Amino acid sequence: xxxAEISPSAVRQVPEVKAERDIVARLFPWVxxxxxxxxxxxxxxxxxxxxxxxxxxxxxxxFDNLGLDxxxxxxxEQRIDRVIWNTAIYVTGATIFGITTAALLAWLVERSDxxxxxxxxxxxxxxIAVPGILHAIAWVLLLSPRSGFVNRTWMDLTGAxxxxxDIYTMGGLIFAEGxxxxxxxxxxxxxxxxxxxxxxxEAAAASGASPMRATRRVTLALLLPGVxxxxxxxxxxxxxxxEVPGILGMPxxxxxxxxxxxxxIDNIGTIPAFGxxxxxxxxxxAIALVISFFYLRLVRNSERYSIITGxxxxxxxxxxxxxxxxxxxxxxLFLFVTIVLPFLVLxxxxxxxxxxxxxxxxxxxxxxxNYQTVFNQPRVARTxxxxxxxxxxxxxxxxxxxxxxxxxxxRTRFAGRYALDMLSFLPxxxxxxVLGLALFWLFMQVDRWTGLSTFGSIYALVLGFxxxxxxxxxxxxxxxxxxxxxxxxxxxxxxxAPPWRxxxxxxxxxxMPTLVGIWIYVAMLSVRFISLPxxxxxxxxxxxxxxxxxxLWDNGNISSVGAIGIMLLSFxxxxxxxxxxxxxxxxxxxxx
Amino acid sequence: xxxxxxxxxxxxxxxxxxAAAATTASAEMTEEARAFxxxxxxxxxxxxxxxxxxxxxxxxxxxxxxxxxAEGAIDFSTNDTSEHVAEWLPVFNARYPEIEIIATETxxxxxxVQPLLAYNSGQLVRHIVVSFEGSLPDYLExxxxxxxxDLPAWEGIPEDRRAADGTFAGMQNTTxxxxxxxxxxxxxxxxxxxxxxxxxxxxxxxxxxxxxxxxQLWTLNLWTHPDYGPxxxxxxxxxxxxxxxxxxxxxxxxxxxxxxxLVGEFDVGLPTPNDETWEMMQTGAPLGWHCPxxxxxxxxxxxxxxxxxxxYSSKVFINWLLSQEGQLVRLAAGGDGPVHxxxxxxxxxxxxxxxxxxxxALRTIDGMVNELPRLYEVWNPLWAAAGGPE
Numbered sequence: 001x002x003x004a005e006i007s008p009s010a011v012r013q014v015p016e017v018k019a020e021r022d023i024v025a026r027l028f029p030w031v032x033x034x035x036x037x038x039x040x041x042x043x044x045x046x047x048x049x050x051x052x053x054x055x056x057x058x059x060x061x062x063f064d065n066l067g068l069d070x071x072x073x074x075x076x077e078q079r080i081d082r083v084i085w086n087t088a089i090y091v092t093g094a095t096i097f098g099i100t101t102a103a104l105l106a107w108l109v110e111r112s113d114x115x116x117x118x119x120x121x122x123x124x125x126x127x128i129a130v131p132g133i134l135h136a137i138a139w140v141l142l143l144s145p146r147s148g149f150v151n152r153t154w155m156d157l158t159g160a161x162x163x164x165x166d167i168y169t170m171g172g173l174i175f176a177e178g179x180x181x182x183x184x185x186x187x188x189x190x191x192x193x194x195x196x197x198x199x200x201x202e203a204a205a206a207s208g209a210s211p212m213r214a215t216r217r218v219t220l221a222l223l224l225p226g227v228x229x230x231x232x233x234x235x236x237x238x239x240x241x242x243e244v245p246g247i248l249g250m251p252x253x254x255x256x257x258x259x260x261x262x263x264x265i266d267n268i269g270t271i272p273a274f275g276x277x278x279x280x281x282x283x284x285x286a287i288a289l290v291i292s293f294f295y296l297r298l299v300r301n302s303e304r305y306s307i308i309t310g311x312x313x314x315x316x317x318x319x320x321x322x323x324x325x326x327x328x329x330x331x332x333l334f335l336f337v338t339i340v341l342p343f344l345v346l347x348x349x350x351x352x353x354x355x356x357x358x359x360x361x362x363x364x365x366x367x368x369x370n371y372q373t374v375f376n377q378p379r380v381a382r383t384x385x386x387x388x389x390x391x392x393x394x395x396x397x398x399x400x401x402x403x404x405x406x407x408x409x410x411r412t413r414f415a416g417r418y419a420l421d422m423l424s425f426l427p428x429x430x431x432x433x434v435l436g437l438a439l440f441w442l443f444m445q446v447d448r449w450t451g452l453s454t455f456g457s458i459y460a461l462v463l464g465f466x467x468x469x470x471x472x473x474x475x476x477x478x479x480x481x482x483x484x485x486x487x488x489x490x491x492x493x494x495x496x497a498p499p500w501r502x503x504x505x506x507x508x509x510x511x512m513p514t515l516v517g518i519w520i521y522v523a524m525l526s527v528r529f530i531s532l533p534x535x536x537x538x539x540x541x542x543x544x545x546x547x548x549x550x551x552l553w554d555n556g557n558i559s560s561v562g563a564i565g566i567m568l569l570s571f572x573x574x575x576x577x578x579x580x581x582x583x584x585x586x587x588x589x590x591x592x
Numbered sequence: 593x594x595x596x597x598x599x600x601x602x603x604x605x606x607x608x609x610x611a612a613a614a615t616t617a618s619a620e621m622t623e624e625a626r627a628f629x630x631x632x633x634x635x636x637x638x639x640x641x642x643x644x645x646x647x648x649x650x651x652x653x654x655x656x657x658x659x660x661x662a663e664g665a666i667d668f669s670t671n672d673t674s675e676h677v678a679e680w681l682p683v684f685n686a687r688y689p690e691i692e693i694i695a696t697e698t699x700x701x702x703x704x705v706q707p708l709l710a711y712n713s714g715q716l717v718r719h720i721v722v723s724f725e726g727s728l729p730d731y732l733e734x735x736x737x738x739x740x741x742d743l744p745a746w747e748g749i750p751e752d753r754r755a756a757d758g759t760f761a762g763m764q765n766t767t768x769x770x771x772x773x774x775x776x777x778x779x780x781x782x783x784x785x786x787x788x789x790x791x792x793x794x795x796x797x798x799x800x801x802x803x804x805x806x807x808q809l810w811t812l813n814l815w816t817h818p819d820y821g822p823x824x825x826x827x828x829x830x831x832x833x834x835x836x837x838x839x840x841x842x843x844x845x846x847x848x849x850x851x852x853x854l855v856g857e858f859d860v861g862l863p864t865p866n867d868e869t870w871e872m873m874q875t876g877a878p879l880g881w882h883c884p885x886x887x888x889x890x891x892x893x894x895x896x897x898x899x900x901x902x903x904y905s906s907k908v909f910i911n912w913l914l915s916q917e918g919q920l921v922r923l924a925a926g927g928d929g930p931v932h933x934x935x936x937x938x939x940x941x942x943x944x945x946x947x948x949x950x951x952x953a954l955r956t957i958d959g960m961v962n963e964l965p966r967l968y969e970v971w972n973p974l975w976a977a978a979g980g981p982e
Contacts, residue, residue, distance in 0.1 A: 058709065146857045147855035147857040251842070253979065253981055253982060271709070354854055354877035355851045355855055356854055376678045377677070377678045378674070378681065379677070379678075379697065382694065444710075447710075447713050447714060448713050453715045455710055455713070455715060455717065456717035539667050539669055539698065539718055540665075540667050540694030540695070540696045555697070556847025556851045557851075558851055
């Protein structure tokens with residue numbers, strides 16, 4: 001009798017619903033692919049078109065007025081060849097310094113019997129929380145040649161006329177950027193070190209090789225391909241960084257690509273040469289794309305050099321002997337220099353009545369005036385609101401979109417999934433300043449033709465950040481999704497569950513640590529990143545914290561920078577702690 | 593005995609007065625403004641003068657206020673620090689609670705250039721701009737600014753400090769001189785004139801002076817001064833500035849020029865404004881401020897974009913800024929020197945004693961429109977050749 005209760009129309013609807021669902025399932029990946037292509041390609045197209053534009057202003061762009069003049073001007077007048085050379089030295093130096101430091105720390109934590117490893121393991125990733133701009137500002141306050149606290153103390157104590165270290169040099173740039181690269185490189189290297197088959201090292205030991213020799217000849221040789229891939233990944237990060245060269249290089253005309261492009265459009269008086277900025281950005285983008293191409297090739301061929309097998313084992317630990325304590329001291333020094341020192345320097349200037357070198361008098365005059373001043377400013381409240389709004393929206397959008405893209409790539413037989421994978425990775429090769437410029441041109445044209453107000457809106461930043469951070473998120477999500485066995489999904493499908501319910505009831509709970517991890521990591525990137533908002537931020541409606549700090553520093557309001565910097569750092573350390581507690585559990589690093 | 597015509601005229605006058613009373617907003621100095629001025633050291637006499645002027649200067653049409661109440665927040669790009677804005681904005685809002693202001697301290701291209709580009713693309717990212725002197729020719733070419741000469745406070749601005757076509761006006765007077773670290777520079781080393789500063793035997797030569805790339809703030813004044821002039825500036829003064837004085841050419845803005853002498857980055861900062869320097873000196877910082885003659889002085893400009901969605905509220909706001917009440921409130925909040933013709937009196941500018949009685953080199957509107965591009969043509973190559981940050 002139960003069957004009799006089902007109406008005939010309902011019976012007819014079942015295959016109709018299924019057919020509708022099939023159509024949606026077939027069309028949906030195409031829609032995603034087309035939307036992603038539009039998101040990534042439209043800004044690049046506008047960038048390229050702008051580079052050929054001979055009009056004075058972006059809003060005067062016309063296909064009838066194109067030429068190569070901007071490229072000529074950039075190459076001949078702007079001496080872009082020098083910028084290429086500077087960028088090459090800076091990126092190579094910072095990558096080598098950063099990877100070497102990270103590898104040493106990862107090796108000490110994973111493969112040696114250094115005491116206090118847990119603290120170092122927990123402490124190094126905290127460096128991700130320090131925004132590049134604050135990191136660079138702290139180094140200026142310490143190592144500026146004439147007034148840096150370290151140099152000033154050195155000159156006062158010794159009577160020397162020359163500073164100990166000048167941070168406004170290529171060496172300074174490499175040092176500061178190299179240190180900034182360490183935390184992420186460390187997180188990528190730790191799983192590599194942990195998963196190595198120890199039998200090879202044991203074989204070396206059995207053949208009479210000393211522990212150090214075995215490490216050098218076997219461990220390092222085995223790690224080399226992985227380290228190379230991580231190095232290229234880090235080189236891409238270094239090449240797109242703006243904050244460090246912006247603070248340390250621009251004041252002395254030491255330009256790399258990111259600062260040169262910004263410099264071309266940041267003109268206080270006359271209308272900037274926008275077309276030239278685009279032409280320079282094209283060179284910049286081309287170099288970043290070439291490096292990304294090599295990275296992808298290396299990663300694709302990585303199985304050839306596979307050293308990680310399915311076996312479970314505990315890697316052998318190298319005994320450091322009398323080097324145990326110096327190794328710990330070195331690791332602690334790293335934590336002090338990259339995390340504690342920037343915090344202390346900013347804290348110091350934030351408590352000063354007026355800027356002055358450290359002394360007992362200065363300490364005796366400490367005041368919370370700068371904090372009170374900051375709290376009383378409507379601009380700070382508004383900027384904080386904008387920052388939180390952009391961060392929440394970006395992190396949520398990126399997490400959802402990356403989930404959808406990763407699902408199509410990993411879980412479907414969609415014909416365009418390779419293209420989808422490539423398109424989602426492409427933004428990693430687009431430096432923030434280039435994407436900012438590209439979106440600037442795009443928004444100008446969109447506003448001109450539609451009458452909308454996209455330029456200067458808060459959603460302009462959300463869109464830019466979503467494009468930029470998608471590659472990180474899709475990679476991490478794909479890795480996590482591969483680990484979920486398809487049986488669970490198949491069982492749900494057989495039970496008639498629609499895709500949204502499968503996502504909510506199966507993937508949601510299983511991938512929760514990854515989802516949370518991606519969300520927090522993207523939130524941290526959204527707060528840290530300033531190159532894109534520097535171009536797209538236009539005052540009260542979409543000014544964010546990073547831009548405000550840049551503007552205050554540019555104006556010389558150093559104490560306010562200190563007060564806001566301390567609050568920002570505290571917030572970022574909180575996020576980093578949340579990431580450690582709730583994000584990527586079970587993956588133990590390496591996902592990003 | 594009055595004629596009928598006289599009666600009609602009288603009746604018309606009364607009607608006109610009644611109509612005027614009905615269509616304008618009565619204005620007296622608010623208690624908040626009075627208390628704020630008094631608490632921040634403005635003398636009773638000045639307060640009384642400003643209070644007496646509010647009836648006419650703040651007598652904006654009631655229609656403006658009605659329309660303003662229906663408009664959104666004004667996006668106001670300013671060179672004022674956020675701390676100062678936080679002080680004077682509540683005083684403005686006490687009078688006009690229905691008008692919301694979003695003030696953003698901006699520098700570089702974000703202050704004037706990018707809003708103009710956006711305007712040229714058909715949209716507004718700011719409604720009111722200030723300190724756009726460096727881009728004034730571009731603003732005029734784009735015809736981007738709305739006429740504001742119907743503001744009741746317009747007449748208070750001296751004619752030589754407002755646009756003849758009524759599109760912009762001076763908002764505050766600023767005097768630009770040298771800041772120095774009192775522990776490192778003696779009184780004898782301070783130059784009496786700008787020629788002394790760049791002389792071959794200048795005691796401040798060889799990197800003791802830090803200079804920001806802001807030619808428009810002080811050299812333009814000399815460029816149009818009879819004792820200097822374009823020719824001497826190009827052939828004598830500016831080459832001597834770079835070659836004899838050999839200043840440190842700095843990327844930092846004006847705030848950096850004031851802060852950096854305190855930590856020994858350089859001994860003397862150039863150019864530095866009287867208001868911000870005075871404020872820093874109030875903290876006990878060992879700074880001095882010295883004006884070689886002729887003393888560069890100018891008025892920061894204010895204007896509003898055409899087709900603004902906050903047309904009426906922007907007019908009400910600018911009117912208040914130009915009125916004696918607004919001018920004194922901003923003086924009390926951050927030392928911004930009044931440009932109002934009735935406030936050019938001793939004590940109405942910070943560090944007044946440093947330039948009182950000296951020859952003033954005023955930056956003129958003609959100088960900004962016609963001479964600034966010529967100055968840049970000379971200054972920029974010299975700056976670049978000397979290795980200055982681009």
